Amino acid sequence: MSGSYRRRKAPGSASLLKWLSTSSSPSSSSPPSVSSVPSSPSSLRPQPPPPPRRPSPPPTRRPAPPPPSSPSTTPRFSYLSHIFLYLVAFRLLNALILRTFFQPDEFFQSLEPAWQAAFGEDRGAWITWEWRHQLRSSIHPLLFAALYSVTDFSARLVHFSPAIRADLLIAVPKVAQAIISATGDLYTWKLAQSVYGRRSPDAWATLALTVLSPWQWFCSTRTLSNCLETTITIVALSLWPWEWSYLPSSQAKSRRTSRTASKPTERDSNIDGAFIFRLRQCLLLAAVACILRPTNVLIWISIGSVAWLQSTWRERKILCREVILCGVSVLTLSSTLDRLFYGFWTFPPFRFLYFNIAQSLAVFYGKNDWHYYISQGYPLLLTTALPFTVVGIYRVLARSVSHGVNSQRSSVRTQLAAVCLIMPVALSLISHKEVRFIYPLLPLLHILTAPTLVDFFLPAVSSPSRAYMPRRLSLIFLLLVNITIALYTTVYHASGAIGVLSYLRNQQQVHALASPGAAQQGITAGFLMPCHSTPWRSHLVHPNIHAWALSCEPPVDMSEKQKAVYVDEADQFYNNPSQFLRGNMRGGLWHVPRKPTYSSSKNLQVNPQAYQQSRPHEWPDYLIFFSPLEPTLRSLLRSSSYGECWRTWNTAWHDDSRRRGDIIVWCLDPTEQAAWRSVTQKRHVETRDRQFDRIMQTFKKEASGKQRISPWGRWMSSLRDGTRSFTWAWPWQSQKRTWLGIQLPAWKKSSWKLPVSWTWPSLPKLPKLPKLPNMSKKKTKSSSRDLWS
Incomplete structure (x- = not known):
């Protein structure tokens, strides 16, 4: 430190004392050595006598300061807890x-x-x-x-x-x-x-x-x-x-010998x-x-x-x-x-x-x-x-x-x-x-x-x-x-898979409130979807909701030949829906029930787990599927009592084409179908009324002159109102022609007419041809040409 101060400008007497007090270590009580004091002419001048010291007051006993960890640990813990x-x-x-x-x-x-x-x-x-x-x-x-x-x-x-x-x-x-x-x-x-x-x-x-x-x-x-x-x-x-994963270079060199490697190091302590x-x-x-x-x-x-x-x-x-x-x-x-x-x-x-x-x-x-x-x-x-x-x-x-x-x-x-x-x-x-x-x-x-x-x-x-x-x-x-x-x-994105289960829970609660017998009976639902397209019991919740879905079990414990030809249940349905419904639904396509199960007094004799695993599947009260399957099911079940009773938007795009579009729910209850038709019709009417109101408001603005002008229209109006007088004109109206700001003379059509003395040579008259069917069109075109000439 003394060497660095020798290269600097020597401080004065007042700054020297300050430098001595700051440069001395707090842990050392001995004064600094003479060699460390910079020698300069200003430091050799006689100093004035120091003022008399006042008697220091007796030391007061202060409370012991808190440990160093308490002021840093408590705010740190509170800080982390807030975050x-x-x-x-x-x-x-x-x-x-x-x-x-x-x-x-x-x-x-x-x-x-x-x-x-x-x-x-x-x-x-x-x-x-x-x-x-x-x-x-x-x-x-x-x-x-x-x-x-x-x-x-x-x-x-x-x-x-x-x-x-x-x-x-x-x-x-x-x-x-x-x-x-x-x-x-x-x-x-x-x-x-x-x-x-x-x-x-x-x-x-x-x-x-x-x-x-x-x-x-x-x-x-x-x-x-x-x-x-x-x-x-x-x-x-x-x-x-992480300190174990980093070894300083000094320790790396010392560990090259087996003798030093066995000795305890500072990091081991x-x-x-x-x-x-x-x-x-x-x-x-x-x-x-x-x-x-x-x-x-x-x-x-x-x-x-x-x-x-x-x-x-x-x-x-x-x-x-x-x-x-x-x-x-x-x-x-x-x-x-x-x-x-x-x-x-x-x-x-x-x-x-x-x-x-x-x-x-x-x-x-x-x-x-x-x-x-x-x-x-x-x-x-x-x-x-x-x-x-x-x-x-x-x-x-x-x-x-x-x-x-x-x-x-x-x-x-x-x-x-x-x-x-x-x-x-x-x-x-x-x-x-x-x-x-x-x-x-x-x-x-x-x-x-x-x-x-x-x-x-x-x-x-x-x-x-x-x-x-x-x-x-x-x-x-x-x-x-x-x-x-x-x-x-x-x-x-893909919000319909959660929403459809909320709809089924609400329907279960509605039927439970409508009739106490339905609360014990519950509703049934079937999912004609790719496997695991929706949550299950964690979102159905109610044990009285009996449901089944298409499965996709892998070929466990099968040979290579069996794995090569194995097709799960969901793929079987999508490969041939008609054949699957005839062979895997109870009664096929000819014995579809007319009424929902909760409207009858007969209760289901199986629990939800057995209903889910039963084969063939039962025709449910609610049939759930994606919208790409709607034309196929509408053709296969056109003579049944199934009808649309709910629909929700699911996604605009999906990597699986079978899962695109809306999620549709069909049910057997005619009351629910009528209620859904009225809701859908009401939505269409409200949408049509809103469109009509927007059109009428546009006409009113145009009639009152308060139509909102677009930025392009404002720019065009500024051109019309600017120094360059810009006016609109129809294409067939005569316009003044200018070139570099100089108005050119307007040529009249009569000036281009040939002189009277000039005549075209007359052609010999041809014999009159018989009238053909398409001559009327040509005559019409010629007459219109004469009209606009």
């Missing part, structure tokens, strides 16, 4: 306005087995083949089963009506998933803080990306196992000991009880995520291998010990829950790998191209953030290749980027691909995208310069696109 409450409120709004259909697994892999576990096997839950063959872990559905049981018990205790009870049972899974999603958002932000810094704008940009992501708004509050897997994965990654507890939490959550979705193991293999290579021997021993303890604990808990759920001992991860890899049953649900996750997966996950993500991953990998990993934060970013590339490559080897399989990577992608987004938009937001106006407009445009996509996919 978490805001996120919970945001996701609750997200979950409660969600009214569209995305994937059948949202209901059939979580809520349907949960409904059966909570209310029993005779309540009509749809149990797919995966649960009958023990391919899924029971951890996820048992969570919702507990919520169903508590909600139903509370509703019966308070004596809620069946309608309110049904609404509560539908809303409870959404509320639980909203809290899970908010937890994932919070820990995404916390992991970004540990990577970029607590007050870094990159961390806030990560939170903004998470909140404004259309995919998060569309998918995070759904009851898919992938959503729970994503939250558990990001929480576990925020607890992972930092391992205490709190660190071990944090590591155990991380490994427990990682094990649960792998039990839910076995493909999640790809993330932990990628990160764990780096930690194994960069850690010391003592850290490797601790890691192996905790992995074994946590893995065995989670496997024991999962096996116990599966034993209680299935009724016998089983191991779902092994069954999952056996059926999907050994028997290749996943191929039955579709094949995709090898580049699916690049061409469709990442674009759907990231939408408008995709270009910034590509740049962010490229920067991280290029910096790690050129400059190496020179800090712990750069090591974390490099590992996250590697995971985002390794997992899609590994999953591309499987024929069946879906976007939700790589959904756990979305928080990591947001963390990697944040720096690029900040570099591009932060100057435009913080600076008032007009040079950044294109970036501001781009930011506004991207926000509007995200909001539009989020609202369309969660409110409008």
